[in-house]
Amino acid sequence: MRDVLWTGIYGAMDEICRRSRAAYATAGFSQRASALAVHPLLDNFVWEALTSGWTEPAADHLRVPVAGDLDSPARWFRRDHPADSALAAHLRAAACSDLELADEPCTPDETFARRLTGACRLLAATVPELWQHTAPFVTRVFDIPSDGMSSASLDHTGGAIFVSSVSGDAGSEADRIHLAACLLHEAAHSKSYRIFRAFEQVRAPESPDFIDVPWWRSTGQTWAWDVDRSIVAAHVYSHLATFYDRLSATRPGLRRRRQQAAFRARFLTNVLLQLPPSALNPQWRDFIEWTASTIVPLGKLTDAGEKELSRPLSSFPLYRSG
Incomplete structure (x- = not known):
């Protein structure tokens, strides 16, 4: 549950x-x-x-x-x-x-x-x-x-x-x-x-800006995030997904915002939970796992969306282990 x-x-x-x-x-x-x-x-x-x-x-x-x-x-x-x-x-x-x-x-x-x-x-x-x-x-x-x-x-x-x-x-x-x-x-x-x-x-432990954030690529801003920014962002996106989930029940036009927020939370937690124990102490990992458990269901995704959610840590070239 x-x-x-x-x-x-x-x-x-x-x-x-x-x-x-x-x-x-x-x-x-x-x-x-x-x-x-x-x-x-x-x-x-x-x-x-x-x-x-x-x-x-x-x-x-x-x-x-x-x-x-x-x-x-x-x-x-x-x-x-x-x-x-x-x-x-x-x-x-x-x-x-x-x-x-x-x-x-x-x-x-x-x-x-x-x-x-x-x-x-x-x-x-x-x-x-x-x-x-x-x-x-x-x-x-x-x-x-x-x-x-x-x-x-x-x-x-x-x-x-x-x-x-x-x-x-x-x-x-x-x-x-x-x-x-x-x-x-x-x-x-x-x-x-x-x-x-x-x-x-x-x-959160310092890290290079290595997480290639798909929804940030066309903003003209920094396209990669570090571990600290990704943890707090996932937490926020989980909150927004819950808000839009409730709100879209009476305002169907907001369903896309609900899915966007849920996807972003899921994407970030999926990447973060692939980090090795040396990159996250147990408290931070527990918080990320809990955040992941609170995300509203995503619903049907495009093939591109499914591919982004299944990316292994090795696919982020700027990530440096150890």
Whole structure:
């Protein structure tokens, strides 16, 4: 029986928080506070500590829990935390480098906040169990009015996400579905970052960009992905496939998106699970196996699609074992 994305040690919100609690406790974050009220800059501190071996507690202002109702998107737009100004500066610097975005992040205005809230309602109505166990990992949403990137997040600052307000059909159903997919995409990332805080290796092992991604070949962007990017992408695609699977029941026009997302998740997990033990420790392999078990059924594929899914690791010429 196929696993689902809102159960087990990698899917259930409470279990994910329980397993990652020690990382935040070391930083001085009170276990009496909600494990889902971690400010993104505290998560950044924890990430730095886990990757560099720091052991001292975080500064007092970072350890203040994020206020607001977990079930309401209103807390995404609040800027009342003592570390919010520093977070904006941190993300501004990241937007200029890591994300290569020209515009700095800003608080969504009232109009964009309404659009995002509508998208949140669509997710709550379509995939209520999944959204309940994913949305609370987001604590701050920023608008980057860019037409070149729909959404983004940083693996070292979990809980803060970027969504672009640029749309040619703002307020339409297509816009609401697009924003819902963006929110689910980045919320799944935030959830995965929390999962990884409980791992011995907070980041996947480094590898060359060797995975020839078939849907990326014509984008004009980097055509090959490394192990780290492929793991987090497979996790996101599994979430999107579940969303489009439910949504396409009443909107048949979305069935192709459902199959695309499911194919992408399956393709990446198939490649990753062929890696030798030296390339993935047991925790990462277990997470990939679990992700693979959550992917909705693919349905009928073209011959080309079947061929891509059956590619052996040796067919990727840039892969270097050992």
